[in-house]
Amino acid sequence: xxxxxxxxxxxxxxxxxxxxxxxxxxxxxxxxxxxxxxxxxxxxxxxxxxxxxxxxxxxxxxxxxxxxxxxxxxxxxxxxxxxxxxxxxxxxxxxxxxxxxxxxxxxxxxxxxxxxxxxxxxxxxxxxxxxxxxxxxxxxxxxxxxxxxxxxxxxxxxxxxxxxxxxxxxxxxxxxxxxxxxxxxxxxxxxxxxxxxxxxxxxxxxxxxxxxxxxxxxxxxxxxxxxxxxxxxxxxxxxxxxx
Amino acid sequence: xxxxxxxxxxxxxxxxxxxxxxxxxxxxxxxxxxxxxxxxxxxxxxxxxxxxxxxxxxxxxxxxxxxxxxxxxxxxxxxxx
Numbered sequence: 001x002x003x004x005x006x007x008x009x010x011x012x013x014x015x016x017x018x019x020x021x022x023x024x025x026x027x028x029x030x031x032x033x034x035x036x037x038x039x040x041x042x043x044x045x046x047x048x049x050x051x052x053x054x055x056x057x058x059x060x061x062x063x064x065x066x067x068x069x070x071x072x073x074x075x076x077x078x079x080x081x082x083x084x085x086x087x088x089x090x091x092x093x094x095x096x097x098x099x100x101x102x103x104x105x106x107x108x109x110x111x112x113x114x115x116x117x118x119x120x121x122x123x124x125x126x127x128x129x130x131x132x133x134x135x136x137x138x139x140x141x142x143x144x145x146x147x148x149x150x151x152x153x154x155x156x157x158x159x160x161x162x163x164x165x166x167x168x169x170x171x172x173x174x175x176x177x178x179x180x181x182x183x184x185x186x187x188x189x190x191x192x193x194x195x196x197x198x199x200x201x202x203x204x205x206x207x208x209x210x211x212x213x214x215x216x217x218x219x220x221x222x223x224x225x226x227x228x229x230x231x232x233x234x235x236x237x238x239x240x241x242x243x
Numbered sequence: 244x245x246x247x248x249x250x251x252x253x254x255x256x257x258x259x260x261x262x263x264x265x266x267x268x269x270x271x272x273x274x275x276x277x278x279x280x281x282x283x284x285x286x287x288x289x290x291x292x293x294x295x296x297x298x299x300x301x302x303x304x305x306x307x308x309x310x311x312x313x314x315x316x317x318x319x320x321x322x323x324x
Contacts, residue, residue: 034324124324147321152252154321164301171303172294173320181323213252213321222251224317226301 001094006048019204020048024094026203029053029116031104031132033080035067035188036146036195037122041097042070043196044120045088051096052088055112056081056122057103066185104128106243109135118199119143122192124181126173133158133166134240142202146195148183151217153191157198157208160235164226167234187216244310246275251317257285272297273304275314292319 001024003010003017010017028049030037033056041054060075060083075083085099104112104123109131113119119141123129129145136143137160145156145166158165166173191214198208211224233239248263255261265278272295280286286293294317297306308314 032324036324122324126322129322147323149321149323152318152321156320169294169301169320172292172317173322174292183323211317213317215252218256224251224296224315225299226296227299229301229303 001048005092005094009047014206015200015204019200022203023048023200024050026117027051027053027115028118028120028199029055029113030120030122031055031112031128032122032124033084034058034064034122034124035148035183036192037120038068038070038080038084039189039192040120040122040146040196041084041088042091043193044199045092045095045097047196047200048092049095051098053098053100053112053116054081054084055100055102055104057101063180067183067188069189104131106131110139110243113139113141116141118202120195120199121145121147129166130170131242134234134242136160137165137167137235137238138240138243144195144198144202146191148181148187148191150182151184151187152213152215153187153194154214155191155194155198155212156210157202159202159208162228163208163210164228165232165235168229168232168236169226184216190214190216244270244308246308247311247313248275248279249313249315251315253318254283254286254316257283267308270307270309271304272302272306272308272314275308276304276316279316289319293317294319 006020030041033054060080070087079101081099085097088097140160142159147154213222230236246265267274280290296315
């Protein structure tokens with residue numbers, strides 16, 4: 001590892017050289033690479049993560065460009081994960097970047113995350129998120145939820161059996177299956193940045209910040225401490241309905 | 244009983260407050276949510292999905308409450324990508 005590349009962030013005492021080495025040994029799986037996942041992958045590769053798998057089965061279209069950073073008009077029609085693999089490998093050749101063109105299903109999710117030190121949520125639907133949640137709890141892999149809507153974003157770091165899982169809070173989730181989800185273009189990169197910071201903290205053994213909400217229009221940042229529900233059917237009773 | 248309610252997100256905008264106190268005739272969080280929504284009908288559409296915690300522990304509407312408990316009320320989880 002060329003430490004000079006990371007000199008400015010190594011100067012941040014919370015990370016330091018030791019932290020940089022820890023990051024360089026970690027494997028991240030990003031599921032979904034739209035506004036959230038593509039920005040998170042970009043951040044982590046530049047940060048010096050060891051290796052990253054970017055799993056997505058979608059191709060780029062014009063409506064993705066307003067909220068992403070690495071995609072260009074000439075990329076339209078190409079698989080998003082392959083564009084990211086190519087571009088991010090050029091950003092940092094020390095990081096192993098793999099674009100995996102695959103739709104995550106209950107049949108393939110366990111093999112997709114088998115070697116993950118952490119899973120980052122870059123999806124746009126709750127069905128896949130609940131699947132991620134179950135495999136994460138079952139396999140004891142931390143994951144970071146992220147969501148955006150209009151001007152509001154949310155991040156929840158989920159450490160199985162330590163913090164609330166997504167199922168713990170399932171009654172508060174509205175799965176908007178109809179129509180396009182409105183989102184201001186400059187919001188996902190901020191939420192992705194918060195998501196990656198929580199991932200870094202987890203790697204460095206630091207306490208996560210619970211549930212984080214940010215409204216970019218009102219410039220309002222809120223953090224809610226939440227504790228596990230021991231009666232949760234997923235992380236409490238270990239019943240995995242989706243796998 | 245008297246229940247302290249902490250608000251988050253757009254509920255602060257709707258109410259203009261970070262905290263409220265309600266007198267609740269009932270012993271579950273559902274009763275607190277019911278009083279809240281009756282006072283602020285703009286929140287009615289969220290009612291089923293409101294995120295609640297009691298004394299910092301995420302919980303469900305049927306959780307029992309006691310005098311002096313603090314209930315947190317937040318908008319539903321944000322789910323787009």
